[in-house]
Amino acid sequence: MATNEPKKDPRLLRLLGSTLWPSFLVAGMASGVFFASIDPEALRLETLPGVEISRMAGYTIGFFMFWLVGLASSLLTVLLLGSVGSRGR
Amino acid sequence: MAQKDKQNQDKGHSSHEMYAAREKIHPREVKGIFQNLRILSVIALLGIYYGLPWLQWGERQAVLFDLPARQFHVFGLTFWPQDFVFLALLLIIAALSLFFFTALAGRLWCGYACPQTVWTELFMWIERWTEGPRQKRIKLDRSPWSREKILRRGSKHLLWILLGLWTGLTFVGYFTPISELTTRAAAFDLGPWETFWSLFYGFATWGNAGFLREQVCIYMCPYARFQSAMFDRNTLIISYDEERGEPRGGRPRGIDPKEKGMGDCIDCNLCVQACPTGIDIRQGLQYECIACAACIDACNQVMDKMEYPRGLIRYTTENALEGNPSRVLRPRVLIYGLLLLILIAGAITGISLRSEVNMEVLADRNVMYREVDFHTVENVYSLRILNKSMEARSFRLEVSGLDDVEVLTRPEVIQLGPGGTDNINARVRVPRDQVSGPGNPIEFTLVAEDDPSVQSRSRARFHGPSPE
Structure with a gap:
Protein backbone atom coordinates (compact mmCIF):
# COMPACT_ATOMS: atom_id res chain seq x y z
CA MET A 1 0.00 0.00 0.00
CA ALA A 2 1.31 3.45 0.87
CA THR A 3 4.54 1.93 2.01
CA ASN A 4 7.12 1.64 -0.69
CA GLU A 5 5.61 4.00 -3.19
CA PRO A 6 7.56 7.08 -4.15
CA LYS A 7 6.53 10.36 -2.58
CA LYS A 8 3.06 10.96 -3.91
CA ASP A 9 1.23 13.76 -2.20
CA PRO A 10 2.03 13.93 1.48
CA ARG A 11 0.23 17.26 1.72
CA LEU A 12 -3.13 15.67 1.07
CA LEU A 13 -2.49 12.91 3.59
CA ARG A 14 -1.30 15.46 6.10
CA LEU A 15 -4.39 17.57 5.55
CA LEU A 16 -6.63 14.56 6.06
CA GLY A 17 -4.69 13.40 9.10
CA SER A 18 -4.83 16.72 10.86
CA THR A 19 -8.51 17.36 10.15
CA LEU A 20 -10.42 14.08 9.85
CA TRP A 21 -8.75 12.48 12.83
CA PRO A 22 -9.09 15.11 15.58
CA SER A 23 -12.67 15.85 14.53
CA PHE A 24 -13.42 12.14 14.71
CA LEU A 25 -12.12 11.95 18.28
CA VAL A 26 -14.07 15.01 19.35
CA ALA A 27 -17.22 13.81 17.57
CA GLY A 28 -17.05 10.54 19.51
CA MET A 29 -16.87 12.36 22.81
CA ALA A 30 -19.46 14.95 21.87
CA SER A 31 -22.01 12.35 20.78
CA GLY A 32 -21.43 10.46 24.01
CA VAL A 33 -22.18 13.50 26.13
CA PHE A 34 -25.01 14.71 23.91
CA PHE A 35 -26.92 11.44 23.66
CA ALA A 36 -26.46 10.64 27.32
CA SER A 37 -28.71 13.58 28.13
CA ILE A 38 -30.86 13.68 25.00
CA ASP A 39 -32.80 10.76 23.64
CA PRO A 40 -32.83 10.80 19.83
CA GLU A 41 -36.38 9.45 20.01
CA ALA A 42 -37.51 12.47 22.05
CA LEU A 43 -35.67 14.75 19.63
CA ARG A 44 -37.44 13.20 16.67
CA LEU A 45 -40.87 13.58 18.29
CA GLU A 46 -40.10 17.24 18.99
CA THR A 47 -38.89 18.06 15.49
CA LEU A 48 -39.91 15.57 12.81
CA PRO A 49 -42.74 13.51 14.26
CA GLY A 50 -43.82 12.47 10.78
CA VAL A 51 -40.53 10.83 9.83
CA GLU A 52 -39.54 7.36 11.02
CA ILE A 53 -35.98 7.47 12.37
CA SER A 54 -34.77 4.67 14.63
CA ARG A 55 -32.60 5.40 17.65
CA MET A 56 -29.59 3.80 15.98
CA ALA A 57 -30.09 6.00 12.93
CA GLY A 58 -30.43 8.98 15.27
CA TYR A 59 -27.13 8.22 16.99
CA THR A 60 -25.37 7.74 13.67
CA ILE A 61 -26.73 10.96 12.18
CA GLY A 62 -25.74 12.81 15.34
CA PHE A 63 -22.24 11.38 15.27
CA PHE A 64 -21.68 12.38 11.65
CA MET A 65 -23.08 15.85 12.28
CA PHE A 66 -20.61 16.35 15.11
CA TRP A 67 -17.87 15.00 12.89
CA LEU A 68 -18.74 17.45 10.12
CA VAL A 69 -18.76 20.39 12.52
CA GLY A 70 -15.41 19.34 13.96
CA LEU A 71 -14.05 18.84 10.46
CA ALA A 72 -15.10 22.35 9.46
CA SER A 73 -13.33 23.77 12.50
CA SER A 74 -10.18 21.74 11.86
CA LEU A 75 -10.12 22.80 8.22
CA LEU A 76 -10.38 26.45 9.24
CA THR A 77 -7.53 25.96 11.69
CA VAL A 78 -5.36 24.45 8.98
CA LEU A 79 -6.23 27.32 6.67
CA LEU A 80 -5.46 29.98 9.27
CA LEU A 81 -2.23 28.35 10.40
CA GLY A 82 -1.10 28.25 6.79
CA SER A 83 -1.69 31.92 6.09
CA VAL A 84 0.09 33.02 9.26
CA GLY A 85 3.04 30.89 8.26
CA SER A 86 3.47 32.57 4.88
CA ARG A 87 3.37 36.12 6.19
CA GLY A 88 5.13 35.73 9.47
CA ARG A 89 8.22 33.98 8.20
CA MET B 1 -6.36 30.07 -5.33
CA ALA B 2 -6.01 29.15 -1.74
CA GLN B 3 -4.58 25.86 -2.84
CA LYS B 4 -1.99 27.50 -4.99
CA ASP B 5 -0.97 29.73 -2.09
CA LYS B 6 -0.63 26.71 0.04
CA GLN B 7 1.52 24.91 -2.46
CA ASN B 8 3.90 27.81 -2.76
CA GLN B 9 4.09 28.06 0.93
CA ASP B 10 4.85 24.42 1.46
CA LYS B 11 7.78 24.66 -0.88
CA GLY B 12 9.04 27.39 1.42
CA HIS B 13 9.56 25.23 4.43
CA SER B 14 10.24 21.66 3.58
CA SER B 15 11.24 20.84 7.12
CA HIS B 16 7.79 19.35 7.73
CA GLU B 17 8.28 15.63 7.31
CA MET B 18 4.76 14.89 8.46
CA TYR B 19 3.14 12.11 6.48
CA ALA B 20 6.15 11.92 4.24
CA ALA B 21 6.40 8.68 2.34
CA ARG B 22 8.35 6.50 4.69
CA GLU B 23 10.52 3.46 4.47
CA LYS B 24 8.49 0.56 5.74
CA ILE B 25 9.83 -0.48 9.11
CA HIS B 26 10.46 -4.16 9.58
CA PRO B 27 11.25 -4.50 13.25
CA ARG B 28 13.59 -7.36 14.10
CA GLU B 29 12.02 -9.84 16.49
CA VAL B 30 13.82 -10.10 19.80
CA LYS B 31 13.41 -12.30 22.84
CA GLY B 32 13.63 -11.20 26.41
CA ILE B 33 11.76 -10.45 29.58
CA PHE B 34 10.08 -7.27 28.35
CA GLN B 35 8.97 -8.87 25.11
CA ASN B 36 7.47 -11.72 27.14
CA LEU B 37 5.63 -9.17 29.25
CA ARG B 38 4.31 -7.53 26.11
CA ILE B 39 3.16 -10.85 24.68
CA LEU B 40 1.35 -11.55 27.94
CA SER B 41 -0.29 -8.19 27.85
CA VAL B 42 -1.37 -8.62 24.22
CA ILE B 43 -2.92 -12.01 25.00
CA ALA B 44 -4.66 -10.74 28.13
CA LEU B 45 -6.05 -7.55 26.59
CA LEU B 46 -7.14 -9.04 23.30
CA GLY B 47 -8.53 -12.03 25.19
CA ILE B 48 -10.71 -9.62 27.13
CA TYR B 49 -11.72 -7.72 24.01
CA TYR B 50 -12.70 -10.77 21.96
CA GLY B 51 -14.03 -12.82 24.85
CA LEU B 52 -16.01 -10.39 27.00
CA PRO B 53 -19.09 -10.12 24.75
CA TRP B 54 -19.50 -13.91 24.91
CA LEU B 55 -19.94 -14.00 28.69
CA GLN B 56 -23.49 -14.42 29.92
CA TRP B 57 -25.01 -12.97 33.07
CA GLY B 58 -28.26 -14.73 33.82
CA GLU B 59 -30.50 -14.31 30.84
CA ARG B 60 -28.53 -11.60 29.11
CA GLN B 61 -25.07 -10.78 27.80
CA ALA B 62 -22.83 -9.79 30.71
CA VAL B 63 -21.46 -6.65 29.06
CA LEU B 64 -23.92 -5.06 26.67
CA PHE B 65 -24.24 -1.42 25.76
CA ASP B 66 -27.81 -1.50 24.60
CA LEU B 67 -28.09 1.80 22.75
CA PRO B 68 -31.59 1.27 21.30
CA ALA B 69 -32.93 0.66 24.81
CA ARG B 70 -30.62 3.31 26.31
CA GLN B 71 -29.30 0.92 28.98
CA PHE B 72 -25.71 -0.12 29.67
CA HIS B 73 -25.35 -3.54 31.27
CA VAL B 74 -22.06 -4.31 33.00
CA PHE B 75 -22.32 -7.66 34.76
CA GLY B 76 -24.81 -7.18 37.60
CA LEU B 77 -25.14 -3.44 37.12
CA THR B 78 -27.37 -1.55 34.76
CA PHE B 79 -26.66 2.06 33.92
CA TRP B 80 -29.11 4.57 32.51
CA PRO B 81 -28.54 7.87 30.75
CA GLN B 82 -29.28 9.46 34.14
CA ASP B 83 -26.13 7.76 35.44
CA PHE B 84 -23.98 9.59 32.92
CA VAL B 85 -22.01 11.12 35.78
CA PHE B 86 -20.43 7.71 36.39
CA LEU B 87 -19.23 7.48 32.82
CA ALA B 88 -17.72 10.94 33.15
CA LEU B 89 -16.13 9.88 36.44
CA LEU B 90 -14.75 6.74 34.81
CA LEU B 91 -13.16 8.80 32.04
CA ILE B 92 -11.61 11.18 34.58
CA ILE B 93 -10.25 8.20 36.53
CA ALA B 94 -8.82 6.75 33.31
CA ALA B 95 -7.13 10.04 32.43
CA LEU B 96 -5.70 10.41 35.93
CA SER B 97 -4.38 6.85 35.93
CA LEU B 98 -2.65 7.67 32.69
CA PHE B 99 -1.02 10.73 34.33
CA PHE B 100 -0.10 8.70 37.40
CA PHE B 101 1.57 5.87 35.53
CA THR B 102 3.25 8.25 33.10
CA ALA B 103 4.79 10.20 35.98
CA LEU B 104 5.95 6.97 37.59
CA ALA B 105 7.21 4.91 34.70
CA GLY B 106 6.88 6.85 31.48
CA ARG B 107 4.94 5.56 28.54
CA LEU B 108 3.85 2.23 30.00
CA TRP B 109 0.51 2.77 28.30
CA CYS B 110 2.08 3.07 24.84
CA GLY B 111 4.34 0.08 25.20
CA TYR B 112 1.99 -2.40 26.79
CA ALA B 113 -1.66 -1.41 26.76
CA CYS B 114 -2.57 0.96 23.94
CA PRO B 115 -4.92 -0.72 21.44
CA GLN B 116 -2.75 0.61 18.63
CA THR B 117 0.30 -1.20 20.03
CA VAL B 118 -1.61 -4.33 20.93
CA TRP B 119 -3.30 -4.77 17.57
CA THR B 120 -0.15 -3.82 15.69
CA GLU B 121 1.64 -6.56 17.60
CA LEU B 122 -1.02 -9.10 16.62
CA PHE B 123 -0.88 -8.01 12.97
CA MET B 124 2.92 -8.30 13.07
CA TRP B 125 2.70 -11.83 14.40
CA ILE B 126 0.63 -12.71 11.35
CA GLU B 127 3.11 -10.92 9.12
CA ARG B 128 6.01 -12.81 10.68
CA TRP B 129 4.15 -16.07 10.40
CA THR B 130 3.29 -15.66 6.71
CA GLU B 131 6.28 -13.71 5.41
CA GLY B 132 9.03 -14.86 7.72
CA PRO B 133 11.55 -12.98 9.87
CA ARG B 134 12.92 -9.50 9.19
CA GLN B 135 15.57 -10.32 6.58
CA LYS B 136 13.13 -12.45 4.62
CA ARG B 137 10.49 -9.74 4.70
CA ILE B 138 12.90 -7.12 3.42
CA LYS B 139 13.96 -9.46 0.64
CA LEU B 140 10.36 -10.24 -0.18
CA ASP B 141 9.62 -6.51 -0.44
CA ARG B 142 12.35 -6.12 -3.05
CA SER B 143 11.77 -9.31 -5.00
CA PRO B 144 9.61 -9.34 -8.14
CA TRP B 145 6.16 -10.87 -8.01
CA SER B 146 6.55 -14.62 -8.03
CA ARG B 147 4.30 -17.48 -7.06
CA GLU B 148 5.78 -17.52 -3.58
CA LYS B 149 5.44 -13.79 -3.10
CA ILE B 150 1.81 -13.88 -4.18
CA LEU B 151 1.13 -16.78 -1.85
CA ARG B 152 2.87 -15.21 1.14
CA ARG B 153 1.49 -11.71 0.59
CA GLY B 154 -1.93 -13.05 -0.27
CA SER B 155 -2.23 -15.19 2.83
CA LYS B 156 -1.05 -12.29 5.00
CA HIS B 157 -3.69 -9.98 3.60
CA LEU B 158 -6.36 -12.63 3.75
CA LEU B 159 -5.64 -13.25 7.43
CA TRP B 160 -5.47 -9.52 8.14
CA ILE B 161 -8.83 -8.91 6.47
CA LEU B 162 -10.47 -11.82 8.29
CA LEU B 163 -9.06 -10.60 11.58
CA GLY B 164 -10.23 -7.04 10.83
CA LEU B 165 -13.74 -8.26 10.03
CA TRP B 166 -13.87 -10.34 13.20
CA THR B 167 -12.64 -7.37 15.23
CA GLY B 168 -15.34 -5.14 13.73
CA LEU B 169 -18.03 -7.71 14.37
CA THR B 170 -16.86 -8.12 17.96
CA PHE B 171 -17.02 -4.35 18.39
CA VAL B 172 -20.65 -4.29 17.27
CA GLY B 173 -21.19 -7.29 19.58
CA TYR B 174 -20.77 -4.93 22.52
CA PHE B 175 -23.88 -3.10 21.34
CA THR B 176 -26.02 -5.93 19.93
CA PRO B 177 -26.25 -9.39 21.51
CA ILE B 178 -23.26 -11.11 19.91
CA SER B 179 -24.46 -14.71 19.54
CA GLU B 180 -27.46 -13.55 17.56
CA LEU B 181 -25.27 -11.06 15.68
CA THR B 182 -22.78 -13.69 14.51
CA THR B 183 -25.58 -16.00 13.44
CA ARG B 184 -27.07 -13.23 11.34
CA ALA B 185 -23.65 -12.22 10.01
CA ALA B 186 -23.06 -15.78 8.83
CA ALA B 187 -26.34 -15.58 6.92
CA PHE B 188 -25.40 -12.10 5.54
CA ASP B 189 -28.44 -10.71 7.25
CA LEU B 190 -27.06 -7.72 9.19
CA GLY B 191 -28.92 -4.47 9.52
CA PRO B 192 -27.50 -1.35 7.82
CA TRP B 193 -26.02 0.15 11.02
CA GLU B 194 -24.49 -3.12 12.15
CA THR B 195 -22.94 -3.61 8.72
CA PHE B 196 -21.65 -0.07 8.59
CA TRP B 197 -20.08 -0.02 12.08
CA SER B 198 -18.52 -3.46 11.87
CA LEU B 199 -16.95 -2.63 8.50
CA PHE B 200 -15.90 0.80 9.78
CA TYR B 201 -14.22 -0.56 12.90
CA GLY B 202 -12.74 -3.51 11.01
CA PHE B 203 -11.35 -1.20 8.35
CA ALA B 204 -9.84 1.12 10.97
CA THR B 205 -8.16 -1.82 12.74
CA TRP B 206 -6.84 -3.21 9.48
CA GLY B 207 -5.51 0.16 8.33
CA ASN B 208 -4.05 1.26 11.67
CA ALA B 209 -2.48 -2.04 12.72
CA GLY B 210 -1.56 -3.31 9.29
CA PHE B 211 -0.32 -0.22 7.47
CA LEU B 212 -0.14 2.98 9.51
CA ARG B 213 1.41 1.41 12.62
CA GLU B 214 4.01 3.73 14.17
CA GLN B 215 2.72 6.64 12.09
CA VAL B 216 -0.40 6.64 14.25
CA CYS B 217 1.79 7.16 17.33
CA ILE B 218 3.99 9.76 15.69
CA TYR B 219 1.47 11.82 13.77
CA MET B 220 -1.99 11.11 15.13
CA CYS B 221 -1.72 10.45 18.83
CA PRO B 222 -2.48 13.39 21.12
CA TYR B 223 -1.04 11.61 24.16
CA ALA B 224 2.38 11.33 22.49
CA ARG B 225 2.43 15.10 22.20
CA PHE B 226 1.68 15.98 25.80
CA GLN B 227 3.03 13.02 27.77
CA SER B 228 6.41 14.68 28.24
CA ALA B 229 4.70 17.30 30.43
CA MET B 230 4.22 14.57 33.03
CA PHE B 231 7.85 13.52 32.98
CA ASP B 232 10.36 14.65 35.55
CA ARG B 233 13.88 13.66 36.48
CA ASN B 234 12.59 10.71 38.51
CA THR B 235 10.40 9.19 35.83
CA LEU B 236 11.42 5.76 34.60
CA ILE B 237 12.52 6.06 31.00
CA ILE B 238 14.25 3.72 28.60
CA SER B 239 17.70 5.05 28.13
CA TYR B 240 21.06 4.23 26.71
CA ASP B 241 23.91 4.61 29.18
CA GLU B 242 26.13 6.92 27.20
CA GLU B 243 28.77 7.07 29.90
CA ARG B 244 29.23 3.34 29.70
CA GLY B 245 28.65 2.76 26.01
CA GLU B 246 30.77 5.46 24.35
CA PRO B 247 32.96 5.55 22.41
CA ARG B 248 31.14 2.80 20.55
CA GLY B 249 32.61 0.58 17.87
CA GLY B 250 33.04 -2.92 16.53
CA ARG B 251 35.66 -5.14 18.07
CA PRO B 252 36.72 -8.77 18.10
CA ARG B 253 35.34 -10.85 20.93
CA GLY B 254 37.36 -11.39 24.04
CA ILE B 255 39.35 -8.15 24.08
CA ASP B 256 39.09 -5.75 26.97
CA PRO B 257 37.41 -2.61 25.63
CA LYS B 258 38.91 -0.46 28.35
CA GLU B 259 42.40 -1.20 27.16
CA LYS B 260 41.46 0.02 23.70
CA GLY B 261 39.71 3.05 25.14
CA MET B 262 36.29 1.85 23.98
CA GLY B 263 32.89 1.80 25.63
CA ASP B 264 30.60 -1.20 25.87
CA CYS B 265 28.47 -0.44 22.81
CA ILE B 266 29.66 -2.64 19.94
CA ASP B 267 27.57 -0.64 17.46
CA CYS B 268 25.77 -3.74 16.21
CA ASN B 269 22.66 -1.66 15.44
CA LEU B 270 20.34 -4.36 16.80
CA CYS B 271 18.59 -1.83 19.02
CA VAL B 272 17.76 0.21 15.92
CA GLN B 273 16.60 -2.84 13.97
CA ALA B 274 14.37 -3.96 16.81
CA CYS B 275 12.67 -0.60 17.19
CA PRO B 276 9.10 -0.58 15.85
CA THR B 277 9.23 3.18 15.34
CA GLY B 278 12.62 3.11 13.67
CA ILE B 279 14.57 5.38 16.02
CA ASP B 280 18.03 5.06 17.52
CA ILE B 281 17.68 5.08 21.30
CA ARG B 282 21.36 6.02 21.60
CA GLN B 283 20.46 9.53 20.47
CA GLY B 284 18.57 10.04 23.71
CA LEU B 285 14.91 10.25 24.69
CA GLN B 286 12.73 10.91 21.64
CA TYR B 287 9.04 11.46 21.44
CA GLU B 288 8.72 8.71 18.84
CA CYS B 289 9.76 6.18 21.49
CA ILE B 290 6.72 4.18 22.62
CA ALA B 291 8.67 2.53 25.45
CA CYS B 292 8.18 -1.01 24.18
CA ALA B 293 11.61 -1.97 25.58
CA ALA B 294 12.49 -4.05 22.49
CA CYS B 295 15.87 -2.29 22.39
CA ILE B 296 16.54 -3.32 25.99
CA ASP B 297 15.94 -6.96 25.18
CA ALA B 298 17.95 -6.74 21.96
CA CYS B 299 20.89 -5.10 23.70
CA ASN B 300 20.82 -7.50 26.65
CA GLN B 301 21.08 -10.44 24.23
CA VAL B 302 24.20 -8.86 22.74
CA MET B 303 25.68 -8.02 26.14
CA ASP B 304 25.21 -11.65 27.15
CA LYS B 305 27.00 -12.81 24.03
CA MET B 306 29.87 -10.40 24.62
CA GLU B 307 29.91 -11.38 28.30
CA TYR B 308 29.43 -7.77 29.33
CA PRO B 309 27.03 -6.92 32.13
CA ARG B 310 23.45 -6.34 31.03
CA GLY B 311 21.71 -3.00 31.08
CA LEU B 312 23.60 -0.83 28.63
CA ILE B 313 20.10 0.14 27.56
CA ARG B 314 17.74 -0.06 30.50
CA TYR B 315 14.81 1.37 32.42
CA THR B 316 16.31 4.14 34.45
CA THR B 317 15.72 7.75 35.49
CA GLU B 318 17.48 10.91 34.49
CA ASN B 319 18.65 11.29 38.06
CA ALA B 320 20.09 7.79 38.16
CA LEU B 321 21.92 8.34 34.88
CA GLU B 322 23.61 11.36 36.39
CA GLY B 323 24.48 9.46 39.53
CA ASN B 324 21.90 11.16 41.73
CA PRO B 325 19.44 9.22 43.86
CA SER B 326 15.98 8.66 42.33
CA ARG B 327 12.85 9.19 44.33
CA VAL B 328 9.68 7.26 43.62
CA LEU B 329 7.50 9.08 46.12
CA ARG B 330 7.43 12.72 45.16
CA PRO B 331 4.73 15.41 45.30
CA ARG B 332 3.55 14.86 41.73
CA VAL B 333 3.11 11.12 42.22
CA LEU B 334 1.51 11.55 45.65
CA ILE B 335 -0.98 14.11 44.39
CA TYR B 336 -1.98 12.05 41.35
CA GLY B 337 -2.23 8.95 43.55
CA LEU B 338 -4.31 10.67 46.20
CA LEU B 339 -6.70 12.20 43.66
CA LEU B 340 -7.02 8.81 42.01
CA LEU B 341 -7.84 7.10 45.31
CA ILE B 342 -10.46 9.72 46.19
CA LEU B 343 -12.11 9.48 42.78
CA ILE B 344 -12.16 5.67 42.78
CA ALA B 345 -13.59 5.58 46.30
CA GLY B 346 -16.16 8.18 45.25
CA ALA B 347 -17.17 6.22 42.16
CA ILE B 348 -17.55 2.97 44.10
CA THR B 349 -19.61 4.60 46.84
CA GLY B 350 -21.68 6.44 44.26
CA ILE B 351 -22.42 3.28 42.31
CA SER B 352 -23.29 1.24 45.39
CA LEU B 353 -25.53 3.99 46.77
CA ARG B 354 -27.18 4.56 43.41
CA SER B 355 -30.91 4.90 43.77
CA GLU B 356 -33.08 2.45 41.90
Missing part, protein backbone atom coordinates in the same frame (compact mmCIF):
# COMPACT_ATOMS: atom_id res chain seq x y z
CA VAL B 357 -35.52 5.16 40.99
CA ASN B 358 -34.96 8.46 39.26
CA MET B 359 -37.22 11.49 39.19
CA GLU B 360 -36.98 14.78 37.34
CA VAL B 361 -39.28 17.64 38.26
CA LEU B 362 -40.35 20.34 35.84
CA ALA B 363 -42.59 23.19 36.93
CA ASP B 364 -45.51 24.09 34.70
CA ARG B 365 -44.22 27.12 32.85
CA ASN B 366 -47.55 28.45 31.62
CA VAL B 367 -49.15 29.28 34.91
CA MET B 368 -47.11 30.30 37.95
CA TYR B 369 -49.88 29.45 40.40
CA ARG B 370 -53.60 28.90 40.50
CA GLU B 371 -56.01 29.80 43.24
CA VAL B 372 -58.12 26.72 43.80
CA ASP B 373 -60.46 28.48 46.16
CA PHE B 374 -60.20 31.39 48.52
CA HIS B 375 -58.00 29.45 50.95
CA THR B 376 -55.74 27.31 48.74
CA VAL B 377 -52.98 27.94 46.18
CA GLU B 378 -51.98 25.26 43.71
CA ASN B 379 -48.84 24.70 41.58
CA VAL B 380 -48.60 22.04 38.92
CA TYR B 381 -45.42 20.08 38.22
CA SER B 382 -44.61 17.55 35.61
CA LEU B 383 -42.57 14.60 36.88
CA ARG B 384 -40.60 12.19 34.79
CA ILE B 385 -40.08 8.97 36.69
CA LEU B 386 -37.80 6.09 35.81
CA ASN B 387 -37.77 2.72 37.54
CA LYS B 388 -34.14 1.61 37.19
CA SER B 389 -34.60 -1.74 38.88
CA MET B 390 -35.30 -4.97 37.06
CA GLU B 391 -38.62 -5.58 38.81
CA ALA B 392 -42.04 -3.91 38.68
CA ARG B 393 -42.58 -1.42 41.50
CA SER B 394 -45.20 0.97 42.81
CA PHE B 395 -44.32 4.39 44.13
CA ARG B 396 -45.98 7.11 46.15
CA LEU B 397 -45.12 10.79 46.00
CA GLU B 398 -44.59 12.91 49.12
CA VAL B 399 -43.84 16.58 49.42
CA SER B 400 -42.36 18.64 52.24
CA GLY B 401 -41.00 22.11 52.90
CA LEU B 402 -44.17 24.10 53.61
CA ASP B 403 -46.67 23.72 56.41
CA ASP B 404 -49.88 21.84 55.55
CA VAL B 405 -48.66 21.11 52.05
CA GLU B 406 -50.30 18.25 50.18
CA VAL B 407 -49.73 16.61 46.82
CA LEU B 408 -52.16 14.99 44.43
CA THR B 409 -51.15 12.63 41.68
CA ARG B 410 -53.36 10.62 39.42
CA PRO B 411 -53.17 7.71 39.90
CA GLU B 412 -52.26 8.02 43.52
CA VAL B 413 -49.99 4.99 43.39
CA ILE B 414 -47.62 5.11 40.43
CA GLN B 415 -46.87 1.70 38.98
CA LEU B 416 -43.86 1.13 36.77
CA GLY B 417 -42.61 -2.04 35.11
CA PRO B 418 -38.93 -3.02 35.11
CA GLY B 419 -37.02 -0.21 33.44
CA GLY B 420 -40.27 1.64 32.85
CA THR B 421 -40.71 5.39 32.64
CA ASP B 422 -43.77 7.57 33.04
CA ASN B 423 -44.71 11.23 33.00
CA ILE B 424 -46.93 12.20 35.90
CA ASN B 425 -48.65 15.46 36.73
CA ALA B 426 -48.39 16.42 40.37
CA ARG B 427 -50.59 19.13 41.86
CA VAL B 428 -49.21 20.64 45.04
CA ARG B 429 -51.66 22.55 47.25
CA VAL B 430 -50.79 24.86 50.10
CA PRO B 431 -53.10 26.95 52.31
CA ARG B 432 -52.89 30.56 51.25
CA ASP B 433 -51.76 31.82 54.65
CA GLN B 434 -48.76 29.46 54.64
CA VAL B 435 -47.16 30.82 51.53
CA SER B 436 -46.19 34.25 50.33
CA GLY B 437 -44.52 35.34 47.13
CA PRO B 438 -42.74 33.27 44.53
CA GLY B 439 -39.89 30.83 44.96
CA ASN B 440 -40.61 28.93 48.18
CA PRO B 441 -38.43 25.82 48.30
CA ILE B 442 -40.19 22.48 48.52
CA GLU B 443 -38.92 18.94 48.17
CA PHE B 444 -40.51 15.98 46.44
CA THR B 445 -39.77 12.49 47.64
CA LEU B 446 -40.74 9.46 45.59
CA VAL B 447 -40.82 6.33 47.75
CA ALA B 448 -41.24 2.72 46.69
CA GLU B 449 -44.16 1.11 48.52
CA ASP B 450 -42.39 -2.20 49.07
CA ASP B 451 -39.07 -0.75 50.21
CA PRO B 452 -38.87 2.74 51.75
CA SER B 453 -35.11 2.82 51.21
CA VAL B 454 -35.74 2.99 47.47
CA GLN B 455 -36.47 6.65 46.95
CA SER B 456 -35.55 9.71 44.97
CA ARG B 457 -35.61 13.32 46.14
CA SER B 458 -35.89 16.40 44.04
CA ARG B 459 -36.11 20.07 44.89
CA ALA B 460 -38.53 22.52 43.35
CA ARG B 461 -39.98 25.98 43.92
CA PHE B 462 -43.52 26.75 44.93
CA HIS B 463 -44.96 30.06 43.77
CA GLY B 464 -47.65 31.87 45.65
CA PRO B 465 -49.30 35.28 45.22
CA SER B 466 -47.26 38.21 46.48
CA PRO B 467 -48.57 39.73 49.69
CA GLU B 468 -50.46 42.99 49.18
